[in-house]
Amino acid sequence: MKEHIKSIFLVVLVILNFILGSKVLSTEKLWSANGYNFFVNVSNNPLSEFFRKIKSGLYEVSPVETHLEAPELIIINTGYQTSRHALLSSDKEFETLLDLSRTFLNSALSRTQQFISVPKEDFYTALTAKSIYLRYPVEYDAGLFTHLSGGSRTDFSGIFSQLQNIVISSDGYVYIEDSSTGIIYSCYTSLDTSALNEIIDSHNVGIETGNPVINYAFDLGFDKSFATQKTVLSPMIPIYSEGFEVETISVARQLSITDETYRETTISNILPLFNMNPNSLRRYTEVDGTLVFVENNATLKVSPSGCLEYIAKDDGIMLSNSNFSSSYDSVAACADFVDSINRAAKSDSVMQLSSNITASELLDNSFTITLDYIANGRPVKLGLENNEPAVSVTLTNNRMTSYKHNLRSFSVKDEIVPVENYIFALDNAISQFQSQITDIEIRELNIIYEEKLTENILIPRWNVSVKEIIID
Structure with missing residues (x-):
């Protein structure tokens, strides 16, 4: 019995040894005086990748890449308008x-030759x-999208090029x-739909x-203009019959100046991620309190409000130890890099893409992707000038030449506040433009959280996104 306990104890010690060792490899970085970056050589091998995933799990950080192709809603x-059910990413189900939807999507996207164009009414009928x-x-x-969802590489020429709205029917059809x-x-996917139907049927409980x-919107005809009403809604906008009660x-703000010790520790963890050697860089503070770190090939700034900004002076940073096989890989690598920054800051924030990505952009030598936070399943609008995104990454020739990250972490509070009825929100949105527009x-x-830099509590509110405004 004693020998058995000793064996278990030794196994636990070995596992802890590997985990702690991975922390040294992927967080502390090993630098020499001549600027040799040990991390570049070891961080991308399979063993280090394995330990990085373990460490990510220990910090309970949600990987950005897993949310790159996740729906917002x-x-x-159920087949009945009175028992439709909406899910946000914060909901358990x-x-x-x-995961079940991805099975159908990957099956359909792997057989593009079987896609056929159908009338839009078929899409609405499925809904x-x-x-x-x-x-x-x-x-x-x-x-x-196919690459990020784990599907096989497919030629989509001749069919759809951009996607945002998808329907999976109970009989196995995928509409895009x-x-x-x-x-x-x-x-048609020909997959077993029993699990899908079981979930759908479980929500057919009625309005009670x-x-x-x-x-x-198309149910109510709100997607069509009339003689006296030129405001129309996108057909797929969900319209709720009642208001909401939503948590605050x-x-x-991880890198704000309110906690100097934590700030310095976090910055020391972040610098090596940008291939900046703490032993050779130059550091100074600007008048507004911004910390500036300068090396021959790059500058990194940390503002008092918690904004991290990197600008390369030459080719930038290779985000992998080998060339990317496609621009799709480089987008995923950007997400992995954002994860590394979040881990260094001990941030468990969830992020999603906030910029459309087209095929032409991916073919360019230089393109930018942006990401924004979601909290409690809802988008977060930061209190920044010009609606600046949370993260902006620019890649040139598959190398990162600029990076801007407004570090935040969010926690759901016990306080619940009412959010007005949808129709009132719609009327308010229209009134904002009433004196200026005809169409x-x-x-x-949708409901979002909006940050004010002077406050630490975010209140939910309705947000309107306008596709086209025609000025009188």
């Missing part, structure tokens, strides 16, 4: 349904029957709207549960 259509609707935060290049043309494409009735959230198309109307 899933609606379960979201990941289960997303009024038993199905799953997935609404994504941005318009994706079809090849990039080409965002660039509005054309609907359909593909107290959940608001959900209609799509608190925000922490307006509302692309999205």
Whole structure:
């Protein structure tokens, strides 16, 4: 018995030894005086990657890459308008349904020759029957979306090029709207739909549960203009019959000057990620309190508000120890780099893409991707000038030449506040432009959190996204 306990104890010690060793390899970095970066040589080998994933799990950081192709909203259509059910990423059932949806999506996207164009009415019919609707935060290049979702590389020429709205029907059909043309494409997957139908049927409980009735804009004809009303809604906007009660959230700004010790420790962990040697760089402080770190080939700034900004003076940073096989790989590598910054700051924030990515952009020698935070399943609008995103990454020839990251971490509070009825929110949105416009198309109307830099509590509110405004 004693020998058995000793064996278990030794195994635990060995595992802890490997975990602690991985921390040294992937966080502390090993530098020499001549600027040799040991991390570049070891961080990308399989063993280090394995330990990095272990460490990510220990810090409970949600990897950015896992959210790159996650929808912002899933609606379960039961076949009855009175019992549709909406899921956000913060809901328990979201990941289960997303994993199941990916099975159908990857099956369909691997057989592009079987996609056919169908009337838009077929798309709407699927939404009024038993199905799953997935609404994504941005318009994706079809090849990039397939790559990020783990599907096989596929040629999408001749069919859809951009996607954002997807429907999976209870009989195994996948409907995809080409965002660039509005054309609907359909593909039969022939997969077993029993698990999908079981989830859908479990939500067919009717209106008596107290959940608001959900209609799509096309259900109510709000996607069509009339003689006296030129404001139209995008057909897929969900319209809720009642208001909401939503939790507030608190925000922490990791690199603000309020905690100097934590700030210095975090910065020391971040510098090596930009291939900056603490032993050879030059450091100074600007008048406004911004810390500046300078090496021959790059500058890194840390503002008092918690903004991290890197600018390369030459070719930038290679985010992998080998050339990327495609621009799709470089987008995933950007997400992995954002993860490394979040880990260094001990941030458990969830992020999603906030910039549309087209095939033409991916073919350019230089392109920029942006990401924004989501908290409690809802988008977060930071209190920055010009609606600046949380993260902006520029790649030139598959090397990172600039990086800007407004570090934040969010926590859901116990306080619950009411959010007004959808129709009131719509009226308020229209009134904002009433004196200036004749025609307006509302692309999205959703609940977000908005940050004010002078406050640490974020209150939910309605946000309107306008696709086109025509000025009188």
